[in-house]
Amino acid sequence: MLGEQNMEPTLANGPVIEFRDVAYVLPSRQSLLSGLNLQVQRGETLILLGRSGSGKTTTLKLINRLLTPSGGEVRVNGSSTTQSDVIRLRRSIGYVIQDVGLFPHYTVERNIGLVPRIEGWTAERIHLRVVELLQTVGLDATIASRYPHQLSGGQRQRVGVARALAADPAILLMDEPFGALDALTRDQLQREFLSLQQRLNKTVVFVTHDLREALRLGSRIALMDAGRLITVLSPQDFLRSKDPLAAAYVKAFGDGLESVANRGAS
């Protein structure tokens, strides 16, 4: 399911996320994104790959309307983001960022339970959900009463993921979530992400500049450069691509990529 290679929209009910000729221009008239057309299918992990300033984070933030498109439209579950209630939209989408952004004055439990609490869940239901989520992300339940500053980088990022999953959103946006972690922790979290994704089957949009990570985690890779979408390819096709930028990436990351590509796409 995850590793499907056809580029056509699956039947279900059309794409979960759709960019239609989207542009984003800063108030200073600098264009960050233009002519973006892209569809994300239910249950896939779409990677946005590119270097800094290529527009991948901008693209991600357009989905939960942290940014509003200057042109074109972004559709989530069939309706344009500018026409939906932005708060409802964001609560239906999990959001994980590199710096995690845990609330330093809240315990782990309150951090994870914040959206459920705002949504009016009962205390008991929230508590059960927190325990369940801590287990899901591989953390000990005793950690619930700790504060973010008492956690390691890897633990913090796991809590970040648990928090994003709290209200069980169908869509997960991840902006270089493992970028600030050491190599071993990153490897472990990537592995856990794959097994988690097999169980939960979320629609994931994942930003990274690391080709290895892209090949390993993605069902498809959207290559971006200077505010434009260059191409969208499956991991295997990416390695064989004749596109100069894709080829440059493959060259830069060197040998051994074949074995990485889509190991998790079974």
Next chain:
Amino acid sequence: MNLLHFLWQNHDQVLELTLEHLWLVGISTLLAVLVGIPLGIVSARWPAWNKPVLGTANIIQTIPSLALFGFLLPVPWLGDRADRLAILALTLYALLPVIRNTYTGIRGVDPAVVEAGRGMGLTDRQLLLQVELPLAFSVILSGVRVAVVVSVGLATIAAAIGAGGLGEFIFRGLAMVNNQLILAGAIPAAVLALSADFGLGWLEKRSRPR
């Protein structure tokens, strides 16, 4: 020793003037907090407000206190009672540290925390009340602390327009060239300022986010 003797003999009056002093400082600080924190929030949220708000508060700060009391004297209602006038003037002086620290405190919240909160679907109000203000609290409190300490000192001048407070002793002492009287006003005022500084400083330290 003479001073202690004097304070003891006049303890009724010392107590009364101290309470008056506390009242002037307390009410004006309360007003400054009620006005200053919202203004600080506004200027942190909408950058266009930042310059006019902080600029005005800054300019007020540069007006000499005696001159400000003088300016306000002819204002109807206000000028009727000296303590109203003194409270208004003290409030105006206390505004700057409160506004500035509210602004700095909110702006100083880790951008990643704010972005995560927004991305999770917190409304502006929820973000402010649950995240930004709690995290800015200790910085805001340190602004209030500065405001209180400055007010305790400034409030002695309020006696010049007949608003009472420990300044009474000081001005009387100046008129009579009596050092003991001056000290009888100045020392309790200094004690007030130091204890306010210490007490609020302790609170501030306790409330600092980890």
